[in-house]
Amino acid sequence: MKFILLDRIVSIEPPTRIVASKSLSLAEEYLADHFPTFPVMPGVLMLEAMVQASAWLVRATQDFSRSMVVLEEAKNVNYKSFVSPGRSLKVTCEAIRIEDDSSEFKTVGRSPEGDEIVKARLKLRHYNLADRNPLLADTDERLVEDLKRKFDLLGGPSALKMAAALTNTI
Amino acid sequence: MAMAREEVYQKVKDVLVDALGVDDDEISEEATLTGDLGAESIDFLDIVFRLEKTFSIKIPRGELFPESLVSNPEYVEGGRLTPKGLDTLKKAMPHADFTKFEKDPDVNQMSNLFTVKTIVNYLSTKMAA
């Protein structure tokens, strides 16, 4: 399984908000275990989708200046319903704050009809490996290269352009 | 164990901040748990456990947040509580304020009875006993 829990960035407005979606398919092998006869998206993968979406907003806002953007704390992660194969989860992350080293988000995952499926408050931390070990500066570069490729796969750059165009027309 | 109402209110606020992830200044005595503070059914359980721990008391199931009235056909008709249903609910929740609800006892509005004040009233009574 590829550990990308998003399929598309729907819209992105640095530093405020990002909306992204994840489509669930029975082709995803772990569903055979979760659960047999009742395949549904594991709650922690919904959490991962929300973390990944928030992380993209941080990276776009900070221009990929930090290679590592990871979850520091998740609070009040409430699961209200399920996502089944053939369905999708639309994740909206509102930034409460994005600072150099850390950020906080209010995130919600909804069904295509707009029903709340999951919500969470997230705190992320951001850094470069070279901060702790200068020898890892190369690794930071390779991480960022790969992240930019993934951002491209998700339609990030065009979503950014759209947001810029909208701000310019206002 | 006497505790001033203000102190009870503060502690209840702290519990709700932790359980619901809301900010302290979003909470007022009149705030409804589901409507204003976004509580869901799983949160109610969390709230009861935390209150038990904070106040060192036992809260029997259904005493703070009565649940099963709506399933009884004697108490509900056309989506509204019957006079008997309303009466039973009032007896089960002496800690709640019914002035608004009794004007139109719509079953879907029942959750508005669960305000922060309802919890504070319940605890003050419980601890004075």
Add this chain to the structure above:
Amino acid sequence: MRWIWIDKFTDFQSGVRATAIKNVTLAEEHLHDHFPAYPVMPASLIVEGMAQTAGILVGEARGFEEKVILAKVKQARFRREVRPGDQLQYDAEIENVTPEAAMTTGRVSVNGEPLAEIDIVFSHIDNNMSGLVFPEENFVFTEDFKSLLMNYNVSTSAAGTTS
């Protein structure tokens, strides 16, 4: 990718607490995406490891009668990154159990050092989610999970330890 995020129980006190361990290895596919140049164990999968340790603890306490599923993560806080070759240890304790739900607290350590605190609320869905229909059989506790417990019981009786 299998959906089992613990390897083995090292302690199990029915209805009270349990400890499970998990090895983090480059043989696991997801590490190669997270991240290609610098693999780290995703925090969300550490939450799942705790959910499985605590979930089996809760399920076993009620004879695996109910379908125990993740309803709320009260909080999960992570101190640092976990890397290939590390070993995670999950310590879960039951805080409260009712017919509708269960609450657990948990600590995670990595190579013996404190890593995270993860507190969870589980829902016993048959008794809870009105209007939703679930298959009869308990799909949550598969043979894989139950055999994790069986292997623990077998190894402790072989070693002559009692818990």
